Amino acid sequence: MYEVRFHGRGGQGAVMAAQALADAAFIEGNYAVAFPFFGAERRGAPVLAFARVDKGKIYEKTQVYEPDYVVVLDDKLPLMVDVTKGLKDTGMAIINTSLKPEEVELGRAVKTATVDATGVALEVLGTPITNSAILGAFAKATGVVSIESIKKGIMDIFGARIGERLAEKNARAAEVAYERTSVGICKGTLIYPEEKKWLPTAQEFPTGGALGLEVKTDAGLIGLGSFVENKTGSWRTFMPVADNSKCVNCKLCWFYCPEGAIEMLMNLPESEIPAGTGTDPKGNPKGIKIDYDYCKGCGICANECPTKAITMER
Amino acid sequence: MPERRLVSGNYAAAYGALRANVKFIAAFPITPQTFIVEHISEFVNDGIMKAEFMRVESEHSAISATVSAEATGVRSFTATASQGLALMHEILAIPAPLRLPIVMPVVNRTVAAPIGIWAEYNDVMPQRDLGWMMMFVEDNQEVFDMIIQGYRIAEDKRVLLPFMPNLDAFILSHTYEPVEFADQDDIDDFLPEYKAEHAHLWPDDPMAIGVFSPPEYIQEYRYQTEQAMEASKKVIKEVNDEFAKEFGRDYHGLVEEFMTDDAEAIMITLGTVTSTARKVVMDMRKEGKKVGLVKLRFLRPFPKEELRKIAEKVDAIGVYDRSISYSAGGPAFVEVRNALYGMEKPVIGYLAGLGGRDVMYSDIKLMFEKTLEAAGKGKADKEVVWVGTRGVNP
Amino acid sequence: MSSTKITIHDLPKENLFTGGHTACPGCGAAILVRNAMKVFGKNTVIYTPANCLLVFGGTYPNISWKVPYHHVAFENTAVCSAGIKRALKASGKDDALVVGFAGDGGTADIGMQALSGAAERNEDILYIMYDNEAYMNTGIQRSGSTPYGAWTTTTPAGKVIKGKERFKKDVPQIMIAHNVPYVATASIAYPTDLLTKLEKAKNMKGFRYLQVYSTCPTGWRVPPEKTVEVAKKAVETGMWTLYEYENGKMTINVKPKLDENGNLAVPVRDYLKMQGRFRHMTDAQIETLQKWVNEKWKRDLALEKALQ
Structure with a gap:
């Protein structure tokens, strides 16, 4: 049996990739299962999906903790989560990146396959959706499933969801990625901060689970107002950049930011206002400060800015 | 001097809520519980019961409002029967894990099909797994006494679980029997005011109650609820004995x-x-x-x-x-x-x-x-x- | 009608609904909730049913709300909020504002009974429906509030039937029929109108209902940066009318552009083409929807005239 863990973000199609892989293995006469991480998912948030393949019936109904392969759909994910966690020493990481395997930095030096799946997707599909391309790389790097089966798997799974025409393009993306995949050993240079999670015992658990305001624990804040611990800036693909000289302090971006990640300079203490900041007719400092810890890069601020003072950059 | 009157089981339940100084009631009429709602309406409209009373549009809403009122931190009460209890089922699962000590008498009546209005326990039995303390009374005196005892048990810090006394449709609900109502002062001594320390919805001391929870936490909720249910055995006996000493009626606990x-x-x-x-x-x-x-x-x-x-x-x-x-x-x-x-x-x-x-x-x-x-x-x-x-x- | 206009510039700095929440990028509901909390302030208790906001606003043990927060179930927002308010009253904390924040599914469909009951009893709560026109939390299924023709996962663009076959349920008019003190529609794309209505609703007594158009870029197949632009187009085309009903009087607050014959000037097609959920619609379907919008606009105008 081999087990695969897919790392993606909500909306990137990690679950469909796991399903297409399982379908490909199934076509080859194996027993195969694909399943999502058992949790709530929102677009942009890191998510997991899993696949298991064996010759006979698979009885395990647990999540995968020690995968043979990890597949990473988004090149920024390894900076946030240790994708090599639990990966078997004999295992391999398949990563969407334009880097060579030897240039990739992960938590451990492991056998690594890389492909610029984003580039392939943009070229073949016209959108940066990498869930099909990465499967081509998987086939090439692991050899446990043929590219023909992967293409059939994509036709089955993607076809049912997005139609035959788009599925064919995705199969093509897998084929192109297959040809561009290289394998080597990555650098094990990334160090991840120790994961801190508040996990009280049944005895420590608050009565009825009720939580007060900003309760301090060894694992950070919990309770009302404590979601600030969740730095959603890591979801971002595009980044707003403000040219404060063009700002007219209309506050529209400040109002429209769904995250509250924009603060008006006029609301900040003087010490935090950059030198050379202009003033509006009322004498208030002109401009905004973006808190990239929380900005998800939605782009509403740039779209709504009446003076085009904000631009989205990659 | 305690007052003795010939009353129905429904009256005993309603009067129990009055004497327990319930501050919030939400209820919906259903045969054979209807008189509980009617009596409470009379108490409230005559000004002898100082409580917020929501005459809601369904049992589902009755229990929903009662859960939220109890979560806000006040002693809350509702009552139902049969189809009404079945309609409440979804919300009956809420108060135990959130540790909300509601008292809700249930007048046991058959659940359709076929539709009928007489005594059967197929309304209450499907609710056994939801974390409510459930007990069955034998006469109207026990109805009244178990509303008072019910709050005392439910609000005990070792317990904090909802309490459901069950009385048989018509055989008790509509039957008149002599019932002794203890003096209010004595009841107040036995059942002091509810202090919601662990859960309340007060802006000056905010809390979150009922947050969406991943698997990392729900099993501990369950274990805690189970521990509280086990702990209630001792508390039920203690309260029984104290009640017997105070008011002269011993129900022998469990x-x-x-x-x-x-x-x-x-x-x-x-x-x-x-x-x-x-x-x-x-x-x-x-x-x-x-x-x-x-x-x-x-x-x-x-x-x-x-x-x-x-x-x-x-x-x-x-x-x-x-x-x-x-x-x-x-x-x-x-x-x-x-x-x-x-x-x-x-x-x-x-x-x-x-x-x-x-x-x-x-x-x-x-x-x-x-x-x-x-x-x-x-x-x-x-x-x-x-x-x-x-x-x-x- | 008395109204002190509240603008963006009147809002305080502090967020009582913090960042770190897990709404999709560009979420319209998050824009609404964050700013509404600035209007409401700390003396507020919040109830949410099972909806996106429940999940993205708090996943144990981390929560974005900085005021008392409660959840019981999906279909009882109005009655649970009322239960809280009555209990606060019973404990001498009657000055606190209680707000129920529900989606369109939790309001127009499964929550309608409790909503109607609470409105009829004139419970002293503020009920806000953030309208994103489908069950988004469960993954984009049709609700009573989904517009005609829209794709959802339960109204797919099939070979025989394409999108939703019925029209959007008019919940604000249902609420007006309850004769409550205040009913208003608003949109995230009209901040002054929205904030003024929130402030007014906050300060009134009795049952107040606000339905706020809140773009869901994920469910509508709209790029996240277009969230506000789409919402503006909804008002310009007459798909969403901004009005309020206060003590028996109805006022349309923002009138869309009209042609010389008094008909809506901006075609509904301009709104539809911005969104993937309408991509499959045939000309005949678009014509049907245009006709419905024209009639709805005339009805809104007639109601405004009648309710003076």
């Missing part, structure tokens, strides 16, 4: 034994059938038959230890049920037999009175005789016996 000391066969009963069964036991004893009775007051928490101790001294046990879990027998029978696992004693389940059919003196006597017969033989001919069903031999 179970009450009646003439069990040298009994060969006992019946375990729930609700009003207990009362008629007492008479049967007394009469059979006169005939020299060694029978006894156990009033199973609490189904949750389940008095496993007490029942095992009683079972040790008898040769056969009969369990009366007013509802059926199809193909398994009556729920009380299933639970009793489970509690007695490993004890080589015949346990027989008797089904009678379904849909509100009257459980006759002769029906109960037959249950005792069959159990006595099993005691003599050391085994039961049948596990589950239907009593009073046309075309079916018991």
